[in-house]
Amino acid sequence: MLEEITTNARQIQEQLLGEILCKNAETEYLRGFLHGQTDKQLFKKNVPIVTYDHIKPYIDRIANGKASSDILLVEPLIGFSLSSGTAGGQPKLIPITAESANVTEALDLPETLLLKAPPPFGYWHRNSSEELLQQQSPKTNHFGLSIYRHFGDLSQVGKRMELLYAKPDVETPSGLKASAVTTRAFKESSFQAILPKLYTSPYETIFCPDTKQSTYCQLLFGLIQRDEVVVIGSIFAATVLRGIKFIENNWRELCSNIKTGKISDWITDSGCRKAASLILKPNPKLADLLEDICSCKSWEGIVRKLWPKTKYIGTVCTGAMLQFTAELEFYCGGLPLVSGFYACSEGAIAINMEPLSKPSDVSYTILPNTVYYEFLPIKEDCVTDSQNQVQLNTSRHKDTETVDLVNVKPGQCYEILVTSPTGLYRYRVGDIIKVTGFHNNTPQFQFIGRQNVALGVDMERTSEADILKAVAEAKALLDPLGLILTEYTSYGDTSSTPGHYVIFWEIKPKEGNNNNNVGKELDPKVMEECCSKMEDSLHFTYRMYRKENMIAALEIRVVKQGTFESLLDYFVSKGASLSQYKTPICIKSKEALNILDSRVIAKFFSPRTPIQDN
Ligand code: AMP
Numbered sequence: 198m199l200e201e202i203t204t205n206a207r208q209i210q211e212q213l214l215g216e217i218l219c220k221n222a223e224t225e226y227l228r229g230f231l232h233g234q235t236d237k238q239l240f241k242k243n244v245p246i247v248t249y250d251h252i253k254p255y256i257d258r259i260a261n262g263k264a265s266s267d268i269l270l271v272e273p274l275i276g277f278s279l280s281s282g283t284a285g286g287q288p289k290l291i292p293i294t295a296e297s298a299n300v301t302e303a304l305d306l307p308e309t310l311l312l313k314a315p316p317p318f319g320y321w322h323r324n325s326s327e328e329l330l331q332q333q334s335p336k337t338n339h340f341g342l343s344i345y346r347h348f349g350d351l352s353q354v355g356k357r358m359e360l361l362y363a364k365p366d367v368e369t370p371s372g373l374k375a376s377a378v379t380t381r382a383f384k385e386s387s388f389q390a391i392l393p394k395l396y397t398s399p400y401e402t403i404f405c406p407d408t409k410q411s412t413y414c415q416l417l418f419g420l421i422q423r424d425e426v427v428v429i430g431s432i433f434a435a436t437v438l439r440g441i442k443f444i445e446n447n448w449r450e451l452c453s454n455i456k457t458g459k460i461s462d463w464i465t466d467s468g469c470r471k472a473a474s475l476i477l478k479p480n481p482k483l484a485d486l487l488e489d490i491c492s493c494k495s496w497e498g499i500v501r502k503l504w505p506k507t508k509y510i511g512t513v514c515t516g517a518m519l520q521f522t523a524e525l526e527f528y529c530g531g532l533p534l535v536s537g538f539y540a541c542s543e544g545a546i547a548i549n550m551e552p553l554s555k556p557s558d559v560s561y562t563i564l565p566n567t568v569y570y571e572f573l574p575i576k577e578d579c580v581t582d583s584q585n586q587v588q589l590n591t592s593r594h595k596d597t598e599t600v601d602l603v604n605v606k607p608g609q610c611y612e613i614l615v616t617s618p619t620g621l622y623r624y625r626v627g628d629i630i631k632v633t634g635f636h637n638n639t640p641q642f643q644f645i646g647r648q649n650v651a652l653g654v655d656m657e658r659t660s661e662a663d664i665l666k667a668v669a670e671a672k673a674l675l676d677p678l679g680l681i682l683t684e685y686t687s688y689g690d691t692s693s694t695p696g697h698y699v700i701f702w703e704i705k706p707k708e709g710n711n712n713n714n715v716g717k718e719l720d721p722k723v724m725e726e727c728c729s730k731m732e733d734s735l736h737f738t739y740r741m742y743r744k745e746n747m748i749a750a751l752e753i754r755v756v757k758q759g760t761f762e763s764l765l766d767y768f769v770s771k772g773a774s775l776s777q778y779k780t781p782i783c784i785k786s787k788e789a790l791n792i793l794d795s796r797v798i799a800k801f802f803s804p805r806t807p808i809q810d811n
Contacts, residue, residue, distance in 0.1 A: 199550075199562075203639035206565035207603045214240070214569040217618055224267045226255060227622065241599070246614060246623045249289050256290050260369035269620030271274050273295070277375040279367070279774065280542035290375055291542040325555070330530035344535070344552055348508050355506060357429030358397045358419035360440045362775035363404045364409060377774035378542055379432065397422045399476070401468030408766070408775050412443055413428055414469045417451055417460075418476055419504075420444075420487060426504040430511035432536070432776050434525055437510060439762070441500065441528045442683075448491035483507055498530025511747040514556035516568045516628075516644040518779065520665060522556045526683060527638040527707075530704040544568040544617050550636065560633045560641040563602065568618075571599035572611035575629060599623075605632045605640045612648055629662075652689045652783055653697030655747045659739060661782045667731040668700065674727050678720065679707045686793070688784045690752070697749035700731065701784075701793045703756050719755065719799055728753050728803035740807040750803040760796040767792055 202209055216233040221227055223776055230243040245251070255268050260277065277290040344351075363383045366376040366509065382388055385405055392400055398415045405411040416592040419426060431437045444451065458479030464470060490502045500507060510529055514522050514536045522534060538562045545560035546568070554560070563570065605611060610631045616622050630642040646662040653659060664687050672682040681704065688699045704719070728751045732743060742748045761780060767789055769775050784790055 200637065202563065202564070202566050203637035206637070206639040208587075209565045210569055210602050211237070213566065214616060217569060217616060220272070220618075221270050221620070224269055224271060224620070226269050226620070246599070246625060248625050248627070252621070252624070256292070259292065260290055260371055260373065262371045270294070270618070272618070274373060276373045276381075277369065278378045278381075278542035279375050287504070289418050289542070291621070293448060294619055297617070297619045347553060351427045351508060353394055356395055356397050356421070356425045357428040357430065357502065357511070358426045359429070359511070360412065360431040361398055361403045362408060364774040364776070365406065377777055379774065379776040386503060397426060398409045398530065399472035405466045405469050407466055407638050408769060410464050410466050410469055412440065413447065413464065414453075414472065416440060416444055417454060418472070419478070420451060421455060421476060423504050424506065427506050427508050428511050429500060429504060429507050433779055434512045434514045434521040435779055437512045438521050438525055438528070439765075444491070444503070445496060448487070452484045452488045452491070455487065456481050474784070497527055499528050501530045501532060507532055509535045509552070511535050511537060513537070515539070515559050516646060519556055520668070520685070524683060541626055541628070543575045543621060543624065544615050545574055546613070547642070560643055560795070562636045562641045563639050565602060565639050569616040570602045571614040571616070571623065572602070572605050573599055573614060574798060575610040575612060602640065603638050607632050607634050610645060652687055652698055654689045654691050654698065655742055659735065663736055664782050667734045670734045671727040671730040674723055674730060675704065678723060680704050681707050684780055686764070686781055686784050688790060693749070695747055695749045698751045699754055699755050700751065701754050701760075703758060703761050705758060724753060724755075724799070724801035725804050728801055729805055732803050732807035735807065740809055744806050744809060754797045754800040756793055757798055758795040760793060763792050763796070764789060
């Protein structure tokens with residue numbers, strides 16, 4: 198099937214656009230540009246390339262009471278997906294129809310569901326739902342197939358310990374539900390049917406509204422079933438890492454619960470307690486064994502020790518998640534980190550056909566049958582940094598002429614535009630990719646970064662990729678000191694003039710337990726050099742502005758251990774989905790900044806102007 202759709206990509210794309218236009222030419226939105234016509238050239242000539250902000254007024258009208266009218270699309274909406282991207286501080290609402298739900302629900306899940314859930318792709322979702330439910334073998338879908346090639350049918354030999362979190366739906370005034378794609382999928386009966394057989398987390402723990410209790414219980418049940426676990430994962434790498442650290446901080450209590458067969462009193466959620474009453478039995482032998490493992494001096498390779506049958510870690514490790522891979526590799530002791538797919542609330546975009554590639558080398562293969570693509574070429578070339586990670590220097594568009602899917606050029610960076618059956622037309626997803634080659638006639642790409650996530654304290658613009666690269670270079674200086682940078686974020690401080698970049702770092706020692714004295718032990722010389730190193734690796738304009746004193750010295754603020762946990766709690770309390778949460782590389786919100794600032798234990802500034810190019 199994959200061979201067929203990747204070979205016939207051009208025809209499939211043309212047909213998809215034709216269908217979308219025929220169906221929706223009479224909607225209020227398209228009528229304004231096409232006057233009822235369905236011509237594809239006219240579509241590209243007349244319909245503007247837009248961001249979410251442009252279509253927000255239309256979406257707001259639908260959300261506020263015009264659910265069934267033909268504003269953006271003819272097909273009735275069944276709800277909205279809550280995207281992790283925000284507009285005006287609010288999560289974006291992406292329309293969903295009954296048909297599109299089949300596609301996104303399955304694909305936006307951890308790759309796990311791609312193995313067992315109804316195949317998510319266009320070709321398949323046109324089949325009847327009974328047929329879909331019969332597609333239970335990993336050999337019957339694209340990603341499942343490539344995993345199967347490497348590991349066999351893991352569902353026959355064990356379970357998956359995945360940290361999964363559902364988030365309450367929000368009801369819009371029109372009565373439509375807005376929910377995270379993952380949450381919608383967890384509610385599917387097909388998911389619930391496979392859950393007990395394939396996962397260690399009971400349903401109640403996934404739906405527990407208290408994320409700390411949910412995490413504790415999911416890890417507890419994962420440990421109890423350790424002999425069955427063959428895959429560890431979550432949607433994004435940051436969540437897997439948080440899970441491991443949670444065990445690092447709470448293993449004594451977890452072991453005590455396993456020893457006595459009694460769950461801690463602070464677990465008050467009735468669903469979690471009910472699940473525990475069914476699973477948790479006194480098991481002193483297992484508790485002793487786990488205590489033995491966890492009390493070792495170094496936690497290097499701990500995941501293999503705790504779950505000895507694990508074959509791989511299934512979680513997205515590309516893009517903003519690359520920053521977590523070094524630490525994950527440390528804990529996972531050589532287990533492959535498998536980034537299964539690239540997807541967003543706007544559409545199911547691509548899968549990884551080579552699951553064993555290193556996170557920095559992953560190329561995703563586009564699915565030509567889910568949405569209609571156009572690509573906006575980016576002006577500057579991508580550069581490769583010392584760690585062989587693709588990074589983007591700047592991200593200005595070459596022109597406004599878009600390129601079709603089959604005509605993209607290897608080596609070129611593009612911004613992705615989608616036209617989807619859910620009422621998005623020439624819509625900028627906000628992600629930048631670099632084409633690496635083709636599978637048949639379908640492009641493969643590396644994920645570069647999110648557009649518009651930038652620091653700027655003057656006229657300069659610093660992209661997410663720029664910050665990633667600068668931090669990657671600077672954090673290497675911590676290595677000889679036996680320290681690890683565990684999380685970071687940044688902020689453009691313009692409270693004084695000239696403004697300056699602030700990078701918040703959470704640091705911990707490689708060996709031993711968490712140590713909140715870490716700030717006092719830091720060598721100021723090394724930390725100042727970290728600041729300078731970051732500045733040296735930032736782009737030309739930054740360094741020039743610094744030299745001309747239009748930007749002040751870059752500052753590192755070291756925060757207490759656990760600060761980024763508090764940041765996560767804050768974003769979750771503001772409506773972020775825990776399953777989809779990724780630490781923002783830049784902070785814009787005042788409250789989030791207060792959380793970070795109130796936990797600063799040391800501050801360091803770059804003592805010199807950055808090295809200039811000739
Ligand atoms: P959401 O809209 O909340 O579903 O988040 C989707 C966004 O997550 C995408 O637009 C990307 O920026 C990011 N994302 C999704 N999959 C990947 C991936 N495989 N690698 C890097 N970033 C990803």
